[in-house]
Amino acid sequence: MEENTEITGVGAEQAVAVQETASDEMATKADEEAQKILIVDDTEDIVKLVKMYLEHHHYEVITAYDGQEGLDKAKAESPDLIILDLMLPRINGYKICGLLKRDSRYSKIPIVIFSAKTQERDIKLGGDVGADAYLTKPFEPDVLLSKIKELLVR
Numbered sequence: 078m079e080e081n082t083e084i085t086g087v088g089a090e091q092a093v094a095v096q097e098t099a100s101d102e103m104a105t106k107a108d109e110e111a112q113k114i115l116i117v118d119d120t121e122d123i124v125k126l127v128k129m130y131l132e133h134h135h136y137e138v139i140t141a142y143d144g145q146e147g148l149d150k151a152k153a154e155s156p157d158l159i160i161l162d163l164m165l166p167r168i169n170g171y172k173i174c175g176l177l178k179r180d181s182r183y184s185k186i187p188i189v190i191f192s193a194k195t196q197e198r199d200i201k202l203g204g205d206v207g208a209d210a211y212l213t214k215p216f217e218p219d220v221l222l223s224k225i226k227e228l229l230v231r
Contacts, residue, residue: 112229113137115156117147117173118191119165123214127160130218131225144168151177156186158228160221161208163192163199171206178207187228191216 114136118124121142128138139154141147144165151159151173159177163170170190177183190203190211203211210224 111137112157113139113154114225115139115141115147115150115154115159117141117144117150117159117165117170118162119143120162123162127218127221130222134222136225144170144173148173148176151183151186155183158225159186159188160191160225161188163190163194163203171202174203174208175206187231189221189224189228191221 114131116124116127116131116138117140118127119142124140124142128140131138139150139156141150145167147159147161147165148168150156161170161174165173170192174188174190177186177188184207187209188207190208191214192199192203192211193214194200195213200211209228212221212224
């Protein structure tokens with residue numbers, strides 16, 4: 078599709094300025110959209126659902142299906158945020174969270190614990206190991222998105 082660049086009633090300099098502003102706004106939006114989120118969960122259906130939802134909202138999503146893979150990807154990819162299940166093969170989510178939060182290279186990455194564990198002691202332990210938020214499954218996608226946006230603004 079060809080773009081019509083003729084703008085009537087506006088001088089050439091103003092038209093260029095408008096186009097540059099629009100390009101700058103698109104570049105800024107692309108930068109915002111490039112925020113990278115790592116999902117670490119061993120339930121493939123949940124990973125696919127959350128990944129699809131976040132990509133629809135213009136996030137770049139990387140995934141891991143066990144604790145060791147999640148820890149390795151967190152270190153290699155330096156995501157802007159991590160969504161972390163607790164009950165994972167190889168290394169549990171509490172341990173991953175604690176390891177990342179105690180390492181100055183990764184301690185500023187917000188971590189959202191995302192678990193079916195709903196007991197008060199589980200939630201408290203999540204805070205004790207440094208999680209920035211704790212959301213339980215089943216979940217409301219809008220609540221997850223809201224929490225992600227809140228943590229990424231910090």
